Amino acid sequence: MDSGKLRRVALAAGLLFCFVAVTGCLFLRASQARFEEEAKIMAKLTETDPAGEAEFAGIITGKSNEEGADTGDGKKLLEKYGYTFEDSMRGNGLWIYAGGLGVVLAAGFLAAGAAGWYCFREKKKEKDRAEYLKGRLLETQNRSEKMEDRLRKEEQETKALITDISHQLKTPIASLKMSYEIEDSTELSEEERAEFIRKEREDVSRMENLLQAFVQMTRLETGMIRLQQEKRSLKETLKQAVGSIYMKALKKGIRIETEEFPELVIRHDPKWTAEAFGNVLDNAVKYAPAGSWVRIQVSEMVSFVMVEIEDEGPGIPEKERGKIFQRFYRGEQKNVQETEGAGVGLYLTRQILERQKGTVFVKPGRNGGSKFVMTLPKE
Amino acid sequence: MKAILETKNLVKYYGTGENLVKAIDHTDIRIEPGEFVAVVGRSGSGKSTLLHMLGGLDRPDSGKVLIEGRDIFRLKDERLAVFRRRKIGFIFQSYNLVPSLNVWENIVLPIGLDGRKVDQEYVMDIIRRIGMEDRLHALPNTLSGGQQQRVAIARALASRPAIILADEPTGNLDSRTEIEVVNLLKNCVTEYGQTLVMITHDESIAQMADRMIVIEDGKVVRA
Numbered sequence: 001m002d003s004g005k006l007r008r009v010a011l012a013a014g015l016l017f018c019f020v021a022v023t024g025c026l027f028l029r030a031s032q033a034r035f036e037e038e039a040k041i042m043a044k045l046t047e048t049d050p051a052g053e054a055e056f057a058g059i060i061t062g063k064s065n066e067e068g069a070d071t072g073d074g075k076k077l078l079e080k081y082g083y084t085f086e087d088s089m090r091g092n093g094l095w096i097y098a099g100g101l102g103v104v105l106a107a108g109f110l111a112a113g114a115a116g117w118y119c120f121r122e123k124k125k126e127k128d129r130a131e132y133l134k135g136r137l138l139e140t141q142n143r144s145e146k147m148e149d150r151l152r153k154e155e156q157e158t159k160a161l162i163t164d165i166s167h168q169l170k171t172p173i174a175s176l177k178m179s180y181e182i183e184d185s186t187e188l189s190e191e192e193r194a195e196f197i198r199k200e201r202e203d204v205s206r207m208e209n210l211l212q213a214f215v216q217m218t219r220l221e222t223g224m225i226r227l228q229q230e231k232r233s234l235k236e237t238l239k240q241a242v243g244s245i246y247m248k249a250l251k252k253g254i255r256i257e258t259e260e261f262p263e264l265v266i267r268h269d270p271k272w273t274a275e276a277f278g279n280v281l282d283n284a285v286k287y288a289p290a291g292s293w294v295r296i297q298v299s300e301m302v303s304f305v306m307v308e309i310e311d312e313g314p315g316i317p318e319k320e321r322g323k324i325f326q327r328f329y330r331g332e333q334k335n336v337q338e339t340e341g342a343g344v345g346l347y348l349t350r351q352i353l354e355r356q357k358g359t360v361f362v363k364p365g366r367n368g369g370s371k372f373v374m375t376l377p378k379e
Numbered sequence: 380m381k382a383i384l385e386t387k388n389l390v391k392y393y394g395t396g397e398n399l400v401k402a403i404d405h406t407d408i409r410i411e412p413g414e415f416v417a418v419v420g421r422s423g424s425g426k427s428t429l430l431h432m433l434g435g436l437d438r439p440d441s442g443k444v445l446i447e448g449r450d451i452f453r454l455k456d457e458r459l460a461v462f463r464r465r466k467i468g469f470i471f472q473s474y475n476l477v478p479s480l481n482v483w484e485n486i487v488l489p490i491g492l493d494g495r496k497v498d499q500e501y502v503m504d505i506i507r508r509i510g511m512e513d514r515l516h517a518l519p520n521t522l523s524g525g526q527q528q529r530v531a532i533a534r535a536l537a538s539r540p541a542i543i544l545a546d547e548p549t550g551n552l553d554s555r556t557e558i559e560v561v562n563l564l565k566n567c568v569t570e571y572g573q574t575l576v577m578i579t580h581d582e583s584i585a586q587m588a589d590r591m592i593v594i595e596d597g598k599v600v601r602a
Contacts (some may be wrong), residue, residue: 012546027510128495128496131465132495132539135465135539135541136539139539139541139571139572139573140543140572141412142383142412142413142572142573142574143413143572145381145412145413146411146412146572149411223441299428299555301555301556301559302510302525302556302559303509303510303559303562304558304559304562305562306555306558318582321582321583321586322582322586322591323520325586357562357566358562359558359561359562359565359587360586361583361584361587362583362586362588365581373558373583375558375559375562377562377566
């Protein structure tokens with residue numbers, strides 16, 4: 001039995017005891033009063049007729065052997081001298097005892113009612129609390145289940161990742177190997193040799209790029225990197241992102257235009273956020289035709305900052321828009337398939353922004369290109 | 380993982396004969412706890428009807444809706460109402476705020492109606508997250524559309540429901556405010572481990588979800 005229950009039982013027993021004690025007292029007092037009344041009558045009767053003492057005692061104690069005493073006759077006699085039932089009720093103080101008993105009963109009922117109400121309220125409170133806790137528990141459960149699920153998925157994905165990395169690396173390695181073998185076994189002209197070397201360089205740089213993307217992804221994925229959110233200038237972060245693709249853009253004759261925007265200091269991880277923007281910019285430069293433009297626009301909203309990057313590239317078909325942020329997803333169009341890439345960049349962009357409570361999505365741009373809309377919370 | 384919300388062979392038709400509209404046509408969907416799912420489709424594709432069924436606002440012709448494994452349409456109306464109040468938070472396109480109550484009163488109103496005590500700390504946390512802590516005593520008509528929808532979001536979240544159902548929550552907002560409101564909503568449900576099902580016709584907004592369910596003529600065409 002817990003202490004609360006014990007206390008309640010003790011309280012109930014105490015109340016019951018009080019009730020019995022008070023009722024007992026009243027009963028005693030009432031009996032005593034009646035006894036005194038009878039004694040008085042006995043004294044008066046003996047005084048008027050000392051000879052009848054034994055008989056009177058018999059009547060009062062109820063031990064008289066005389067049968068057939070008629071209550072009706074007695075009543076008539078009493079009424080003759082003006083003593084009625086009402087006078088009797090008024091006279092012998094029974095009222096006080098009845099009243100007392102009533103008060104005790106009422107108090108008892110009141111106490112029981114109060115106790116009941118109190119219990120009900122406590123129960124309700126407990127029930128509410130239980131329900132609340134149940135909700136919280138479920139919430140936590142959901143979160144941990146989601147986490148578990150994510151871990152399981154991550155494990156599977158890591159396996160897939162390794163397979164994918166080896167697969168992607170196979171192509172440039174095979175090409176490189178073949179190139180060397182041909183060089184070894186065949187006499188080549190100076191021109192041909194130069195061409196082979198150029199191809200080999202391309203293969204090596206392709207492997208380098210792939211490896212870099214994979215390293216970035218695995219670092220972020222495996223939790224080796226925690227995003228360090230600090231109050232920093234968004235402009236500086238954007239500059240860093242633009243810097244990473246500037247040479248590529250210059251080579252392709254792509255103009256990068258940025259609309260003037262006020263200095264915004266927001267909590268973000270400058271290095272990884274620059275990577276997120278950089279990946280979008282890199283795609284813009286990679287797929288857009290030479291001589292086109294890429295436009296960067298920054299604007300402040302109520303709780304978020306919005307960064308929009310628009311290009312004049314081939315655009316993304318509607319049914320692919322939801323998929324491009326998935327890991328290893330690569331567009332189905334020919335120009336995407338022919339361009340080098342591992343399907344990592346935009347996936348990373350989304351991860352980096354979402355981990356900082358921001359978002360990214362894509363919509364069609366003005367000249368058939370794409371417009372990536374990214375947000376980051378101001379605080 | 381166990382599904383938190385599931386439909387099994389759900390059917391709802393309106394009208395008869397030539398006017399028969401198959402609003403929901405033998406639909407099976409499955410949503411896991413903590414997911415943010417966007418239901419996308421053109422107007423008239425049956426997505427609103429689906430959401431009403433999911434929330435127990437309307438009974439289907441046949442089929443089941445299971446919430447945490449329990450068939451909600453086997454509950455009597457009053458029990459269903461209580462169940463709904465405790466488990467589901469609704470956000471509609473029209474904000475449905477009570478004009479004579481201020482922001483705080485609007486937010487805690489459903490908790491009071493349910494006879495429960497307000498978890499002040501939690502509600503204040505939501506209000507801070509949606510950026511309305513300075514407007515607690517403002518009346519709805521002094522707020523912008525975006526702010527009113529923020530209040531409606533806080534109201535839906537305040538009673539800690541396991542599931543939030545949002546029917547075109549940003550339909551009345553401009554695209555910038557829309558992005559902001561959905562972003563906030565997403566951050567809140569992630570923080571509190573809630574499940575969010577949001578109906579929208581805007582595919583760019585739907586991209587913010589973990590998953591998209593595309594509905595056409597009452598059927599799931601892509602999940």
